[in-house]
Amino acid sequence: MIESPTPALTAAEVEPLISVVLPIYNGEQYLAEAIDSVLSQTFANFELIMIDDGSTDDSQHILREYEKRDPRVRVVVRENRGLATTLNDAIDIARGTWIARMDQDDIALPHRFERQLEWLEQTGADICGSWVQRFGSSDKRVVRLPQTDDAIKMAMLFCSPFAHPAVIMRALLVKRLRYDKTWEKAEDYDLWERAAEAGWKMANVPEVLLSYRVHAEQISTLTANRQQQLTQDIRRRYGAFVSHSMRLNQRWIDEVLKISESSLSELDMDAVDAAFTELxxxxxxxxxxVVFDHATRLYFRAAANCPNIVSRWSKLNREFGEGFKVATKLQLWLFRLLQVRADGALFKQLKRIYIWRASR
Structure with missing residues (x-):
């Protein structure tokens, strides 16, 4: 008897290695460009899950067109439930071993998935991001994020150490932790912090794998204020974890984190010096x-409130820095002399020149 050949599996039936999660809300302006950048990846074994979270523009029509063209595309259209819930809904139906994030207005470089999978195998990491380059405005900076697990977990004390739309995460782990809608507007930073406490191994590919679009519609002043408060709450939560795990004085870490707030009254710089020395x-x-870089940034923020800021930073630099850093000392002195306060417009202008010029 001649056996009938086994029918070939369709693309939709093949178990994908990666599930790409792309939430949509009124994204028609840039959506096609974002989707095209995913579908043209050099690594092709993925599914693209796109949930339209109650859009009122033409996003749904665009999604349906791509659903017809490519069997790897899975589209869900429903009422608005918010970003964190939308991400969790997509993660729940994901079939891949890895969850890759993508945003509706960004562009993934063609080799992004291929390069990140190589890095995950090389490092044994549970989550892997990459550097990103901003575009869409005069801001064309490359955001160079820390590469190693230790460096990322140190950076997390001060800021989010990943570009959210550039990460790939182990599906089994993220399905357990999930996004928490209580922290929406900072839901990614919250997840990274909880993942660090849970022991995830972390990495960033030290090269640009995503173009991050900067445009006016991204965030309102009200949203920015809410995001800033949530971010500070997460810093404090992680600060308590770091203090306990590294056996540091909790009050010292609290004083360091206080510098990130708009009001810097009654700042204990002796405690700040002690915290950074221990770290x-x-x-x-x-x-x-990473720690020294963030220490320098925070000393700039504290300069207006601290008469001897230059000598304090110089002592730290002698022990842990590289070279004499005459320019940095001069800039700190200038910030102190001009009383450049961290919540003022002049600080925002100068910090790009003096502090963030090379990295942010």
């Missing part, structure tokens, strides 16, 4: 570089 002593390699 630097217990860090090595890239992690130490």
């Amino acid at each position: 630097l002593q217990q860090s090595h390699g890239e992690a130490r570089d």
